[in-house]
Amino acid sequence: MTRPATFQKLLRRGHLRVASAAVMTFGCTLAVIAHVLMSGVQERHLELVARTLSYSVEAAITFRDEQTAGELLRDIAGREGLVDARVLLPDGAVLASHVTPDSGPVDRLMRRVGEVLMHSEARSPVLLDGRTIGLVRVRSDGTLYAWLLVYGAVGAVLCIGASLAAGTLMTRRMERSLIEPINQLAALTRSIRSERTYDRRAPPARIAELQALSEDFNAMLDEVQLGQAELLATHRRLQSDNDLLAHKAWHDELTGLANRSQFERRLQEALNSTGARGGHLAVLFLDADGFKAVNDTAGHAAGDRLLTMMADRLRTAVRETDVVARLGGDEFAVLLHPLRSVDDARRVGQKIHSLMTQSFDLDEHGHFHCGLSAGMATYPLDGDTIPALLDTADRAMYRAKHAGKRARHKPLTGQGTPYPTPHDKIAQ
Incomplete structure (x- = not known):
């Protein structure tokens, strides 16, 4: 595919063409005008020379004086630039003639060119008492006109060169005012396209x-x-x-804790990690005791506030790597991972027990004490799958919930052992 020309090249080319056409048109027009004017002047000049010469050779023709006629022809031809001058008798015989010789091939060429381009011959009768006694015929030397054409052509070439030079300078100046802004705009466009600025x-x-x-x-x-x-x-x-x-x-919308889906996903990740590297993890199931009574006594808004406060306390009881989740209603779950031993899970359970025994401030509804039943399952002791661990912890939590006061004070152990917390009465 041919690469398109640049605007700069087109502008320069256009200026050169316009300048050349203008100079050529002006030169041709001037040459035609000069040719017409010079042809008319030359024709009138030859007629005057022929008429003058006819007056001068009248006596020589009358007396058939060839020498005098020849001298007159040579003198006038030399002064008027005639290439050929002849005096003819009425019968067509030549009484006298003069031919200016060529000085060289260049002069001969110029003379021929001049003769072709200009009317170079004039005739004038020689009269005596109203009758024709002879004829004068002269032809001009077109060398001067041919050289004038040469000088004119050289001048035209110089004018074209000067015009081209001036056009080039004008083009350069126009480039600074026309092409440079276009190039800047094009460069800006490319920059914006590539840099997205x-x-x-x-x-x-x-x-x-x-x-x-x-x-x-x-x-x-x-x-x-x-x-x-x-x-x-x-x-x-x-x-x-x-x-x-x-x-x-x-996440759970009320407490901001993890929901059941995230809890099970994180539990599965923990099982995969622990199974590959070894170690322990624990799952705690927690259920608030007497929560329904809070809802019935203080209202659902107070119950929601109580759940939020319980969630906050659970967060403070575990590490950042552990997961606290609300499974629904007043049920919570805690994933403790990683663990060095099951005793670490028991210490976390004791910490949660200690936090939950403190009263909850529900503003205008007073301070409430809410018990918490808990069940724990550990990996790998109580199972190595999510259903097994969740079922074990859930069953342990419900055993703790229904075991009564004596069971609630038993220490937390592994293998689904219930972990009860005090079931205090709701007080205002």
Whole structure:
């Protein structure tokens, strides 16, 4: 595929063509005018020379004086630039003649050119008392006219050269005012396209059309930048919505704790990690005792506040690597991982027991004491799958809930051992 010409080349080429055409047109027009004028002048000049010569040779023709006629011809031919002069008798015989010899091939060529381009012959009768006694015929030397043409052609070439030089200088000046702003705008466009920097703007131009182009380009960049800002804002909103949806999908809406889905996912990850590296983990199931009474006595808003406060206390009782989840209603679960031994899980259980024995401040509803029943399952002692661990912990928690006061004070052990906490009365 042929590469297109640059605007700079087209501009220079156009200037050269216009300058050349203008000079050539002017030169040709001037040459035609000069040719017409000089042809007329030359024709009248030859007629005057022939008439003058006819007066001069009247006596020589009358007396048939060839020598005098020849001298007159040579004298006038030399002065008037005649190449050929003849005096003819009425019968066509030549009384006298003079031919100017060529000085060389160049002079001969110039003379021929002049004879072709100009009317170079004139005739005048020689009269005596109203009758014709002879004829004078002269031909001009066109060498001067041919050389004038040569000088004119040389001058035209020089004019063309000067015009081209002037056109080149004008083109260079126009490049600075026309092409450079276009190149700058093109470079800015490439830079914006490659770097995505839509905050850049085209500089002002001194030419009205280019200034209008720059303003339109900047307006387009404003729209692009505005559209980009809207897209970014939309993306942020969508990202925020996605994050919120993802958070809702994996967290409990009331307490902000992990929900059952996330708890089971994290438990599976912990089982995979512990099974590969060895070690222990524990699952605690917790259930608030007497929570329904809080709802019935103080209302559901107070019950929600109580659940939130319980969730906060559970967070403080475990490490960042552990997982606290709300399974639904007043049931919670805790994943303790990693563990060096089962005794670590018992210490966490004691800490949770200590925190939950403290009263909960429900503002205008007073302070409440809410008991908590707990059951624990450990890996690998109580199972190595999620269903096995959850079932063991759940059953242990329900045994603790129904075991009564004596069972609630037993120490927490492994293998699904219930871990009861005090069931205090609801007090205001």
